Amino acid sequence: MLRLLRFALALFRRRADPAERQGPQQQGLPQGEPQLKTVQGVVTSFCGDYGVIDESIYFSCDVVTGNEPLKVGQRVTAVVEEDKTLYGLRAIKVDIVPYDAGPLDAGTKLLVGCVTSISEDTVYISDDIYFSLDIISEDFVPYEGDWLDVQYSSEPGISNIKAISAKPTRWACAEEVCITSIRGRNGVIDNNIFFTLDSVKLPHGYQPQLFDTVSVVMVESTHFCYVWRAVSIIPAQKSSPGSQDDGGLGWPERKCHSQSI
Structure with missing residues (x-):
């Protein structure tokens, strides 16, 4: 919330400053196009006319295309530039990722959806789109709120789709993060990673406790104000440095780096 207020205040000051409305030569700055890049992410905060993508990219509602209202958890594509006033990144255009992401190849399409x-x-x-657990990536068990990439095919004249495969839309890992909240069978890690004992992989005999230091594998998932769900939790002292179990996602073992999501 404080970051959103900071963004709004900085934007107001810039619009109010006549120097900001002058051309590059008037301000004595070199001419040149700003460095832009296109990224895809998730809206993680939203307040009034301002929002944040992936906790790091700020935007205002006037740069959002289309008429569909944005909400936390919405997948978007953004054109981003560096904002020296904010000392961070600012989106100058935000497009909502369509529910059906379009064709992959002849007769096959990719659907991005939330369980x-x-x-x-x-x-x-x-209600109309469903499929068997059998097509999910090996050993991965989806949970309500998870975002999945579903590859499917459909035949002309037939309304039902045939799902071919499904996997988490995004996954990440983090080492040596702290369990910051536990309530009943649910909890939060590092203040932003949701987990539930109903659907998480744990070492035999381990029960997560408040303030435990752990390593986690997580998937993109929408739960209240959280956009990640832990699928694997390992106490830090039981995990080997620099590596992490894939939580049953079916990917080869890979190096993980401590990070704040």
Whole structure:
């Protein structure tokens, strides 16, 4: 919230400063195009007319294209530039990622969707879009709120789709982070990674405790104000330095670096 207020104040000052409205030559600065890059991320904070993407890229509502209102957890594509006033990144254009991301190859498409419910062996993206757990990446068990990339095919004249495979849209890992909250069977790590004992991989005999230092594997998932869900938690003293279990996601073992998500 404080970062959003800082962004709004800095933007107001810039618009109010006549020097900011002068051209490059008037300010004695060299001419040249700003360095822009396009990124894809998730809206992690939203307040009034301002928001934040991936906790690091600020934007205002007037740069959002289309008529669909943005909300926390929404996937977006943003054109980003460095903002010297904010000492950070600012989006000059924000596009909402469509529910259907379009064709991959002939007859195959990619759908980006959020799990709304799971019933027995069936995963529901919506009332009309569902598929069997059998097509999920090996050993990964999705949970309500998880974002998945679903590869599917459809035949002309048939409304139902045939899901071919599904996997987490994004995953990440972090080492030596602290469990900051536990309530019942749910908890939070590092103040921003949600976990539930109903769906997390733990070493045999380990029970997460408040203030434990742990290493985690997480997937993109929407739970209240959190956009990550831990799928694997290992006490720091039991994890080998620099590596991490993949939490059953089916990927080869890889190096992980301590990070703040």
